[in-house]
Amino acid sequence: MEKFLLDRLLRRLRQGGVKIRYWDGDERVYGPARPYLTIHYKSPAAVRGVIKNLSLGLGEGYMNGLIDFDGPIAKLIQLGDENTAAVAGFSLKALTSRPQRNHKSAQARQIQHHYDLGNDFYRLWLDRSLTYSCAYFATPADDLEAAQQHKLDHVLRKLQLQSGQRLLDIGSGWGGLLIAAAQRYGATGLGITLSREQLAGARQAAAKAGVADRVTFELMNYQDLAATSQRFDRIVSVGMYEHVGRHNHASYFAAVDRLLADGGLTVLHTISQQQELPNDPWIDRYIFPGGYLPTIAGTVAYATNHNFRLLDYENLRLHYALTLEAWLNRFESHSSQIKAMYDERFVRMWRFYLSVSAGSFRYGGLDLSQFVFSKGRRNDLPLTRDFLYQPDHEAL
């Protein structure tokens, strides 16, 4: 019965291809092209899970060892994207996510779920600056370390950061961006995070870099900071907006409006999705509870409602595919160590997350969006974007 149902669904494939291997050794190939990968179902229950909910069924089946893949997991995304009609045949009911209200207390829990896994874990597969967001590659062959430093400079250049200016980093992670801003641009600043592990790591890194007198880090929600009298010349947020939740997109810009000096610049670096879609239920349950991926149009609408003027938008979609692929490689080279720190299920969960994320940028509907806004009009900024593309990326 399970085979029969899956067979009916997979016969709808119009592009690409996939091989299915069943618990009894039975193998079937679907689609007009050479199979991208093999999905190995080890039990009828695994098939039932996938038919019931494609995303949860594949993710949980893999985590629990009821499904294996031969070939790149990322290609699942390509197959899905090329065959939306076939995908629609699977039950998508559970894809409608519950109403989201990310209150402040929930936000802290949601952030800690992911980012408090332990700095030792992230040190194994992130770059040395622990920059846990899309890097910037001059070429696909760039080393991750260089690409992350290049990204920090690309963002700080977009901010047109000048010596002596005060920079706020909302969602400051392990502090790499603020430390670079202090070291290479002479800025001072504040970083806020909801992760205790990140806070400790960032303070340590700032001290080690000798800039602890110029950049400080606090465990604080941006909404609470906006209620204080603090004001900044520049505000940056890298990979945080994905966490604020659908309900808070407008109020995020209200907070930035309060925190930013008139005429100040702000850079928003965020994953975005092409269309307004519900959360992926597996990602929401296991990886980023409470997250929501904004659309580009919605983000611009919320920003312009608060008198932010869009100066520049850049889509770095393929840079995030390259970043995730680099992370996945590093993760795999430490997988036995990570298994010892956690367990096999954790390793499989994390491999599935990194893989489908890479696939979603390379083959799916996700973009990496960098927006530059000014608060109100600024008539004294450079006329062109040439300044972003000077040969020496460190000397602004």
Place this chain on the structure above:
Amino acid sequence: MEKFLLDRLLRRLRQGGVKIRYWDGDERVYGPARPYLTIHYKSPAAVRGVIKNLSLGLGEGYMNGLIDFDGPIAKLIQLGDENTAAVAGFSLKALTSRPQRNHKSAQARQIQHHYDLGNDFYRLWLDRSLTYSCAYFATPADDLEAAQQHKLDHVLRKLQLQSGQRLLDIGSGWGGLLIAAAQRYGATGLGITLSREQLAGARQAAAKAGVADRVTFELMNYQDLAATSQRFDRIVSVGMYEHVGRHNHASYFAAVDRLLADGGLTVLHTISQQQELPNDPWIDRYIFPGGYLPTIAGTVAYATNHNFRLLDYENLRLHYALTLEAWLNRFESHSSQIKAMYDERFVRMWRFYLSVSAGSFRYGGLDLSQFVFSKGRRNDLPLTRDFLYQPDHEAL
């Protein structure tokens, strides 16, 4: 009575300043700052017109010689932008524009109203290529001729135009962009316009440039072209989207979707407004009937609904202020000749249009937006925007 009413309204100025001179020699100064300009009311009727409808009253009053200005007319926009509460005191009822339905026959009339004024007229004050849209200035001191050629290259580079590719220019004006595409990038192409004068001028210019075998021009609506089987590798539209009307914003992208090859790139260069606002009634009545200025967010939303992926957005707001200021200077240096071709009222109308437009970019809510979209995903494009900023702008 007129003086009393105007006095009550102008006492609300909170920023900037203006001097009012009345028909009887009476002078009053309003606002906390040095007056930006003097408004000279030559009759009580002129004041009544302004109180009744600020935009129509100022524009018609000036055209008809009932109002004069000492100082830059563009500063009216700055004063208005700085004093939105005071502006709200004027009756804005007529600002609510009538429902717009730009049917094809109406569109042709609307376009001909403006662009069929005569090529001799436009030759007096545009650059030699007759590029009637925002130029691209490396520095504010750039010559208009150089800045327009630089703009054509900037747009053609954003299109990543390659030799042998077929380019469609929707709203091709006097043909400058397609001629540059053929001459400097080896492209072939089609330009469509609804202006007979532009059509004749473009064909003449292509012949003179020796590229008439590679680029052709037709009097045609983009909707009619989309109904044919023609397809293009690249589509560009510069300064046309402002004319399609609020009602056609979605169908514009449907047409581009039909006309563009899969994976093709399209550049949309358009004026946009910060917020969704009704048309300015004076501009709508005298300059651009049926136009509507899109918002950035709305444009992205319509595009993404048709599976266009936003790759790049650049705001060239101050470039359009510089362009309009250059046009105004050239216009003024030929004003007696233009008066002989038309009449004094036409000169005043056109001066007011160029002036308030320059002011709206420099001091107001208008932006000049360049969007780059791909039709669907493209994984083989350059990773970064460095290619736009190579020293030699002509050799791609």
